[in-house]
Amino acid sequence: MELRQLEYLVAIAEEGGFGRAAQRLHVVQSAVSQQVARLERELGVALFHRGGRAARPTPAGEQLLPKARAALAAVAVVTETAAALAAGSGGTLRLGSSRAFTGRVHRALDRLADQAPQVRVEVRQETRRARLEGVRSAALDAALIRGEEPSPGLEFAPLWDDPLLVAVPATHPLAELERLGPADLAGLPVRLAPREHNPAFHDLVLGALRRAGAEPPAGPPFTSLQGTLTALAADAAAGAPSWTVFDAPDPLPQTRRIALRPWDGPPSTAYLVRRAGPGPGTLPALLRALTES
Structure with missing residues (x-):
């Protein structure tokens, strides 16, 4: 299994077709089709219903999608954290949160103090709407949110599920x-x-x-x-x-x-929301701490 196969799997599911996924990934459609077919043979399950120009995930595909996204997010965290450490990045991260996340945030901050003491976090308790607007306007570097919703310009990284x-x-x-x-x-x-x-x-x-x-x-x-x-x-x-x-x-x-x-x-899924594109170099360390806490 290769990371690009997981990237193709996620892109097809989000774009609704092999052609649109290829356009998004800047590759030819045949490469997407071949890699997904290889992944299906390796796993022994069909991942998509193919019909016309659309492609819908099969039940097996639906179950694998969250795992694929989590794997890609983990790779991004490792890459960005290494870059931040190499650059000696510091500064204070401004995190929007709410009382519902208090226990998880405190555990993450304790983990950060051990693993990345150069990362400082300022926690601001805001309403859900204020958190999203704060990230969008750059008043916040990131925010904890329950549930994903269409928000142009923002990226949602899944963290954990709560009953x-x-x-x-x-x-x-x-x-x-x-x-x-x-x-x-x-x-x-x-x-x-x-x-x-x-x-x-x-x-x-x-x-x-x-x-x-x-x-x-x-x-x-x-x-x-x-x-x-x-x-x-x-x-x-x-x-x-x-x-x-x-x-x-x-x-x-x-x-x-x-x-x-x-x-x-x-269940209810908690996400870390950030602006699309490059962010603070210390943000991956916070994402990892929240995921592990």
């Missing part, structure tokens, strides 16, 4: 189940923040529900975690039960009126 939790009233029959999936929750109103506040998370949850054939009615909007759980319990007591889903915080909220169950659906 989600479902909250339902403790008195509701659903609270008797050990796990709750999209199909289980089909008939109960769901509390989500407006899509413009977090498009990626909104689409993750509603997409999972729709794939399960579920179209739950919209409940009151999600505000803060504590406020939403309090309202959920109060509304259930008044005969209007609903549910919500969220990234598991540390520590978990404690209340006898709410049952928290693992979400039996897709």
Whole structure:
């Protein structure tokens, strides 16, 4: 297996065809086709459905794509880190974050202190929208974000997957189940923040529900975690039960009126967002520390 084969795999999936992938990579289409065919023979699985001018990943291709992206990102980290060390790069990195990432960020900073003490990081807690705008405007060097969304000029590097939790009233029959999936929750109103506040998370949850054939009615909007759980319990007591889903915080909220169950659906992926093109030479060291923490 060669790195260029993984590059071709990712490019075809993102561009939707062999020809467009070849244009993006500045190679001839036959080279892309030959390398992917070699990779398929080596792995023993078909990676793409071929038909007309389009190419869609097979189930095997879908499963391999995240691994291919992670491998390419790891190579980029090694290359950029070596270049930064050779150049003696220093300076302070400005990282946008939120309280949800506090534990992971502290562990990454501890790792950086051991592995790359010349890298200094200034952490700024901002809303999701402010983090994205901060990276785009160069007010931030990078930001931690849950969920990917189309953002011209920005690059999203996947870091880790986090499980989600479902909250339902403790008195509701659903609270008797050990796990709750999209199909289980089909008939109960769901509390989500407006899509413009977090498009990626909104689409993750509603997409999972729709794939399960579920179209739950919209409940009151999600505000803060504590406020939403309090309202959920109060509304259930008044005969209007609903549910919500969220990234598991540390520590978990404690209340006898709410049952928290693992979400039996897709996880939430955390990304490091940066501007496209060359960035600070010390950024790869931070990316590696976050990935390993």
